[in-house]
Amino acid sequence: MINRIRDIRKQKNMTLAEVAAACDPPTTAQTIGRLETGMRNLSLTWMNRIGAALGVDPELLVKGENEGTPKLVARLTESGAEALAAPRDAILPADLGGEAPLLCLSVEVPQGEYRAGDQLWLRQLPPEDAPKIINRDVLVPRSGGRFAFGRLIDRQGSMVGLLPPEPGNGRSWSTSQRGWPWRRCLSASFERAMNRLLSIATLYPNGHQPRFGTFVARQMEALAARKEWDVTVINPIGVPPVPMGRYKPLAAAAVTAVEQDVIVHRPRFTLIPAVGGPFNPGMIVRAVLPLARRLHALAPFDLVDAQFFYPDGPAAARIASELGLPLSIKARGADISLWGHKAYALRKMRHAARQAAGLLAVSKALADDMAEIGLPREKITVHYTGLDRSLFRPLGRKRSCRRMAEELGLPMPESAPLIATVGALIPRKGQQYVIRALARMPSVHLALVGGGPDRAALEKFAAEAGLTDRVHFLGLLDHASLPIVLSAADAMVLPSASEGLANAWVEALACGTPLIITDAGGARELVTSPQAGRIVPRDPDAIARALEDLLSDPPSPEAVAECVAQFSWEANAEALSAYYDRLLAAG
The missing domain is CATH 1.10.260.40 (lambda repressor-like DNA-binding domains)
Structure with missing residues (x-):
């Protein structure tokens, strides 16, 4: 020895x-x-x-005398994986077992989720084992004794698609994509007993719209974190044939990435602005189907899922049919209240629903709305949204007001009541009703969180009403800043014309802020006690009276937060995983 x-x-x-x-x-x-x-x-x-x-x-x-020694073959530097001039002996920290030879990659600078000083132990695998290591980190030999290192996301013949990690610390992977000649793949990951989900989602964040559909991303990331489902998202981005103006940065955001262990492919599909609604499902299929076929051939999927009923649902139905896979479609609110009342869209939605093995709705009220437009009620499962409980919690009103002044540039008079309205600046959300209600409450301030086409009109309306000094447009806020505004507010007011079950409702309650909302969607599934707030008509006077009532006898933030104690992304992912499992078990 x-x-x-x-x-x-x-x-x-x-x-x-x-x-x-x-x-x-x-x-x-x-x-x-x-x-x-x-x-x-x-x-x-x-x-x-x-x-x-x-x-x-x-x-x-x-x-033993004849026992082979694992070799250190490459190092990970700022410029990527570099081969050593000569392999060196490496010492395993533990016996990893297995028969395939082990090699070592040394991390010299932080890359993605890896820290300087880490050692990555790799096992040599043949090309035919590629399906086992999709969405895993691989080291691929190149010509001239070089290597490529990154997340394996695709394979086309003799080429593999890798996403290299970003320099510095963090868990997201860079959005550049290259194909490398396939020889043998070295991977630290082994075969996993997971089901594989292909999710079609036009509603998903991207580099140009980082707040767009964040709740879909959080859901998929939470599902992937459970390690029961391997999740691949195809996020089709619609741009005109010649992207100009606001579409130019959107086209540039159509890039593939690995985000919190979810592979997100972003192909572009042809969008005809203003009149393209009837054609969007077909355009999505044309852009997505070749990619879906290739990914399915590389590592077969078990289920196709759509995260919005239109245009995602009909497009996903065609893709699921082509791949011979079961289908699930989720409804979120506007897809039913808007697209469900357009004849051309409703025909496609009903056809997709008949094909689907199961349907999801974000509230019981939305499930009833789906049934009213002819979608099969017996297929619908209610699947409530999730919540990041580490962010959305009561932070204390006085402390939050100080932070709002320091971090968001919005100083507030100490005794002045504050209401918040969180949502896209569009007519459906009803911000104009809140501003009108403000005119009836002389000392109250309003913080409007969100962006959208109505901003200029709302600013003009507030100015004409003499409320410029009390109506504050904060624009789009990231998730770290939003709890500050919600915790500082005495109430969150959102007089929507329609909703499924708004994430903003749940997030406000979690911060200890009661709601003043209209009887839209799942409102009555959340506002079940006076501590949760008030449900009012879509009327400025009714909003003002409800606010006066809450200000005269405010509930404790802890009692308000308890109203949504059952919400979390972990619970959301657990329910989603169980639902998908039932669909597969049903055959």
Whole structure:
């Protein structure tokens, strides 16, 4: 047997004295030196003590005469994976088992989720094992003794598609994509017993619209984190044949990425602005189907899912049919209240619903609305939204008001009541009714969170009403800032004409802020007690009266937050996983 103590100690940059001090009980540097040079017998007791001091399994301190040594073959630098001039012996921290040879990649600068000093242990796999390592990190040999390192997302013949990690710390992967010649793939991941989901989602964040459909992204990321479903999202981005104006940055955002362990492909489809509604499902299919077929051939999917009923649902139905897979479609609100009342869209939606193995609705009220337009009620499962409980919680009104002044540039008079309205600035959300109600409440301020085409009209309306100093347009806020505004507010007011079950409702309640909302969608599924707020007509006077009522007898933030104690992204993902499992079990 060959003693490896010295090799392991050197690799860990420890001196004899440091190893001796780390032993339990401590010993001397001279003793460690004699043990590693063979001048003293290496007993089982000494192996256990020294193995613990070095942080390795004791059996790794020795190896057989004919036993192969794993090799360090490459290092990960700012410019990517670089081959070493000559492979060096590497010391495994533990016995990983398996028969395939192990190689090592050393991380020298932070890359993606890897830190400087990390070692990635890789097992050599043949090309036909590619389906086992989709969405896993791989090291691929290139010509001239070079390597490529990144997340395996695609394969086309002899080419593989990799996404390299971003420099610095973080979990997202960069959005550049290249194909590398396939030879043999070295991967730290092995075969997983997971079902594979292909989700079609036009409603999804991208580099140009980072707040667009964030609740869909959080849902998919939470599902992927459970390690029961491997999730691939295709997020088709519609742009005109010649993208100009506001479509130019959107076209530039049509890039593939790995985001929180979810592969997101973003193909472009041809959009005809203003009149393209009837054609969008077909255009999406034309752009997405070749990609879906290729990905399915590489690593077969088990289920196709659509995250919005139109145009996603009819497009996903065609793709599921072509792949021979079961289909699920989720309704979220506007897809039913808007598209469900357009004859050309409703025909396609009904056809897709008949094909689907199951349908989802974000509230019981929306499920009833779906049935009213002819979608099969017996297929519908209610699937409530999720919530990031680490962000959305009561932060304290006074403290939040101070943070709002410091971080958002919105100082508030200490005694002035504040209401918040969170939602896109569009007629359906009803911000104009809130501004009109404000005119009836002289001391109240309004913080409007969101962006949209109505902003200029709302600013003009507030100015004409003499309310410019009390109506504050905050624009789009990220998730870290939104809880500050909600916790500072005395109420969140959103007089929508229609909703499914608004995420803003749930997030406000979680921050301890009661609601004043209209009887839209799942409003009565959330506002079930006075602590949760008030349901009012879409009328400025009714909004003002409800606010006066809440201000005169405010509920405690803790009591308000308890109204949504059942909401979390973990619960959302658990319910979604169980629903998908039922669809597969039903055949």
